[in-house]
Amino acid sequence: MKNIFKKIILSSTVLVLINCSEERFNVLPNHQDTPTTVFTTENNYRLVVDGAYDAFKSPTYYNGDTGNSIILGDILADNLIISPQGRGTNRIAYEWSYTPLDNAVTALYSSAYFVISRANLVLDNINNVPYTPYMKNIEAEAKAIRAIAHFDIARAYAKIPTQSADAPTSMGIAYVTTFNPAQLPSRDATVTQTYDKIIADLQDALSKINTSNGGVGRLNKASVLGYLSKVYLYKGDYPNSVLYGEQAITASPSVGSLANFPGIWTDRLDISDDGEIFTILNANLATDNINVGVAYNQNASGIRSESYVNYDLFTKYGSTDVRKSAYVLTANYANVPYNHVIKYRTRTGQTVAQVVDVKLLRSADVYLTVAEAHMKSSTPNPTRALSLLNTLRGQRYSSYVPGTETGTALLDAIMSERRLEMAFENDRFWTIKRLGLPVVRSSFGSTVDGGGTDGPTGALQTLPASSHRFVLPIPQDAINVNPNIKQNPGYN
Numbered sequence: 139m140k141n142i143f144k145k146i147i148l149s150s151t152v153l154v155l156i157n158c159s160e161e162r163f164n165v166l167p168n169h170q171d172t173p174t175t176v177f178t179t180e181n182n183y184r185l186v187v188d189g190a191y192d193a194f195k196s197p198t199y200y201n202g203d204t205g206n207s208i209i210l211g212d213i214l215a216d217n218l219i220i221s222p223q224g225r226g227t228n229r230i231a232y233e234w235s236y237t238p239l240d241n242a243v244t245a246l247y248s249s250a251y252f253v254i255s256r257a258n259l260v261l262d263n264i265n266n267v268p269y270t271p272y273m274k275n276i277e278a279e280a281k282a283i284r285a286i287a288h289f290d291i292a293r294a295y296a297k298i299p300t301q302s303a304d305a306p307t308s309m310g311i312a313y314v315t316t317f318n319p320a321q322l323p324s325r326d327a328t329v330t331q332t333y334d335k336i337i338a339d340l341q342d343a344l345s346k347i348n349t350s351n352g353g354v355g356r357l358n359k360a361s362v363l364g365y366l367s368k369v370y371l372y373k374g375d376y377p378n379s380v381l382y383g384e385q386a387i388t389a390s391p392s393v394g395s396l397a398n399f400p401g402i403w404t405d406r407l408d409i410s411d412d413g414e415i416f417t418i419l420n421a422n423l424a425t426d427n428i429n430v431g432v433a434y435n436q437n438a439s440g441i442r443s444e445s446y447v448n449y450d451l452f453t454k455y456g457s458t459d460v461r462k463s464a465y466v467l468t469a470n471y472a473n474v475p476y477n478h479v480i481k482y483r484t485r486t487g488q489t490v491a492q493v494v495d496v497k498l499l500r501s502a503d504v505y506l507t508v509a510e511a512h513m514k515s516s517t518p519n520p521t522r523a524l525s526l527l528n529t530l531r532g533q534r535y536s537s538y539v540p541g542t543e544t545g546t547a548l549l550d551a552i553m554s555e556r557r558l559e560m561a562f563e564n565d566r567f568w569t570i571k572r573l574g575l576p577v578v579r580s581s582f583g584s585t586v587d588g589g590g591t592d593g594p595t596g597a598l599q600t601l602p603a604s605s606h607r608f609v610l611p612i613p614q615d616a617i618n619v620n621p622n623i624k625q626n627p628g629y630n
Contacts, residue, residue, distance in 0.1 A: 177263040183276045190256035190283045191356065194418045195428045198245030199253070200496045203227040205245025206433040207290065208482060208496070209445070211564035214243075216579045217451050217557075218479075222592050223471060224444035228433065232445070233598060234607050238629050244613035246294055250287040251314065257284040258317040278347035282357045282365070285339035286498075288313055289369055292332050294610050295626065298572040299329055300374040301608070306330040312623065324622035333373045340366045349389075354417040360389035361416035364504045371507050372572055376515040383508035386501075387526075390415050393502040396533045400464040404486040405494050416499040431482025431492030434562070441469055447477040449588030450580035454558060458536045461558060468586055475586035481562045497563070505530050506556045513549045520548055527552055530559070571608050577601040 176182050198205035204227045212218050213228045220232045231242040238244060260280040267273060288311065292298075297305035310332030312323035327335065344362045351358035367383030370376070394402050394413025401409045411417065420428050435443040447466050455462035467480040485494050505526045512523040527548070528540040543551045553573075557566060570577055579599045583590025601607060606628030617623050 173259065173263050177260075177266040180267060180270070180272050180276070183260060183264075183267070183273065186256065186260050187276055187279050187283075190253055190260070190280065191418065193249075193253040193256050194496070194498070195420065195430070196249050196252055198241070199249035200418060201428050201430055201432075203433055203444075204241050205243065205249070206430075207246055207564045208430060208562070209433040209564075210243070210246065210294075211567045212562055213445060215566040215570055215577050217448055217561050217566050218445040219448050219579075219582070219584045219593065220445050221443050221476075221584060223442060227444060234601055234605075236607070236611060238611040238614040238617070238625060240611075243294075243610045246610075247291060247613050247616060250291045253287040254284050254314055255317055257281070257287070258315065261315075262317045274346045275348045275351065278343040278345075278362075279351070279357050281339045282343035282347065282362050284315075285336045285343065285369075286365060288332070288339075289336050289365070289372075292329070292336065293372065293568050293571070295612060296329050296332065297609055298372055298568070299333060300372065300572045301574050302603075309624065309626075322620045322622045325624050330373075333369060336369055337366065337373075340369065354411045354414045355419040357416055360386050361499055363389060364415050364499050364501075364507075367504060367507050367511070368499075371511055372568075376511040377517075379511035380508055380515060380519075383504050383511065386415070386504045387508065390501045390504075393505055393530050393533050394500070396460055396536065399460050399533065401486065402497070403464050403481050403494070404484060406486045413501050414497055414499075415501055415504070416497075418496040418498060420493060420495050429492040430494060430496055434479045434482060435492075437491050440471065441467070441478055441483075442471050443476060443478045445479070446584045447479060448580060449477070449582035451557070451561065452477050454554075456535070458538075459558070460534055460536070461561075465561060476584060477586055479562050502530055502559050503563075503565075506552060506559060509552045510549070510556075513552065520544060523552065524548055527555060530555065534559070574603055576603045576605075 176186070193199070195201045200207055203225070209218075209228060210231065213220075213232050214234070218232070220226070220229055228242050230236050230240045236243040257280040261277065261284070264273065264277050264280075292311050296310050297308045299306045307328050307330065309325050310327040310329045312325055313327060313332060313335045314321075314323055340362055343357070344359065344366065347357060347359055347362055349359045363382045363386035367379045367386055370379035370382065392413050398409040398412040402412060402414065420430060433444060435441050452466065455466070465479065465481050467478045467483070468475060469478060470476070482492060482494050484491055509523040509526040512519040512526070524541065524543065531541065532538045541551065556569060560566065567577070577600065579594045580588075581593045581595060581599060582588030583593040606626070609626045611629040612623060612625050617625060
């Protein structure tokens with residue numbers, strides 16, 4: 139990579155060095171460019187902001203085998219069982235045996251700060267041209283991108299506010315708001331203060347961003363509203379989660395129709411991104427070489443998976459549930475039948491596997507968020523919560539009869555539906571964590587009917603709610619570069 143880009147790709151936190159040789163990960167257009175020469179036209183700002191979106195596809199964020207956020211939230215939880223035939227790239231995460239030296243859980247840290255550095259580069263130079271409505275929207279996109287990446291870091295490498303009584307006042311993360319490779323930030327904010335900063339960026343973005351912004355591949359008002367609702371849910375501020383989530387639902391009401399739902403996961407062009415609010419667009423293999431689904435499976439004698447669907451989860455999908463076939467393929471590998479995750483397997487009209495768009499925020503997620511928040515609010519609204527839940531279920535089950543749950547049964551139904559809907563979308567572990575619950579895995583083996591002798595046993599079956607491993611370790615390289623960054627308890 140050209141020297142100037144080596145300097146720029148260094149995260150603005152100097153927490154970890156990022157080594158990438160591919161031209162598309164360059165922050166600036168060519169090797170002769172500097173911030174002074176680049177940030178002179180509105181179009182160039184657009185190029186750099188689009189580069190920040192593209193950075194979500196960098197290795198170990200939503201791309202690659204190890205540390206990939208597509209799989210991390212599920213392999214750490216109870217939705218998957220590690221494949222005995224796979225390469226074992228995420229085995230350490232699955233076994234909860236990680237240390238600050240293990241890329242399987244630490245890689246997200248540097249990848250997310252890489253995204254932040256690109257956003258900050260734009261924000262630091264936002265006043266180089268006249269502040270037109272176009273630039274106002276550019277600023278909003280960069281602020282929202284920065285907030286989303288910090289949120290991903292915060293829920294992984296710090297406690298979540300609702301996780302435990304001490305969580306709000308525990309150590310947060312370094313919230314970086316400027317592009318300065320020489321700075322050495324510290325973790326001086328509490329978890330609550332960290333979430334307040336995320337919210338502040340999203341709120342500022344909301345006040346400036348376009349209602350429609352060129353499709354689901356860029357953030358817009360609906361997606362920022364949806365993220366605000368999610369972050370407020372994680373913070374435990376349920377009234378505000380409802381407030382912003384209901385607005386997001388009004389702006390993007392479709393959860394993806396029953397007929398269209400399978401095609402959402404194969405990027406069918408004729409369904410117009412039904413139910414998607416914010417998506418990281420992925421070009422074909424020849425131009426981008428981004429195999430987002432490779433963490434789950436590969437082409438080898440048909441399909442060889444790195445992890446299989448836990449049989450306990452598989453049986454929770456009823457025969458009339460469209461998600462069962464949209465998410466899971468039952469097929470042989472080495473003459474043995476397994477349940478394979480196919481959410482990121484194939485794009486319609488293409489033969490190259492693992493190349494699809496990454497759905498970072500869907501309306502279904504917002505519906506479930508708002509339904510839960512309605513139930514947990516100081517002024518609960520179970521009627522509205524049930525209505526939201528039934529709307530979602532009505533588009534997932536054929537011949538659906540609306541449910542009539544109340545009280546605890548209704549909240550349980552919402553959480554159950556969240557697991558089914560958001561499986562394999564980097565949600566499960568963080569949901570368990572924010573609820574302050576243990577991870578409890580079934581003892582089923584990896585084969586299609588839960589058979590086999592490779593099911594989790596002993597220490598691999600339960601991660602107690604009190605375990606320090608719910609907070610992932612800061613990479614040791616980051617601490618070596620910046621001694622101001624403190625390691626999380628339990629990893630020293």
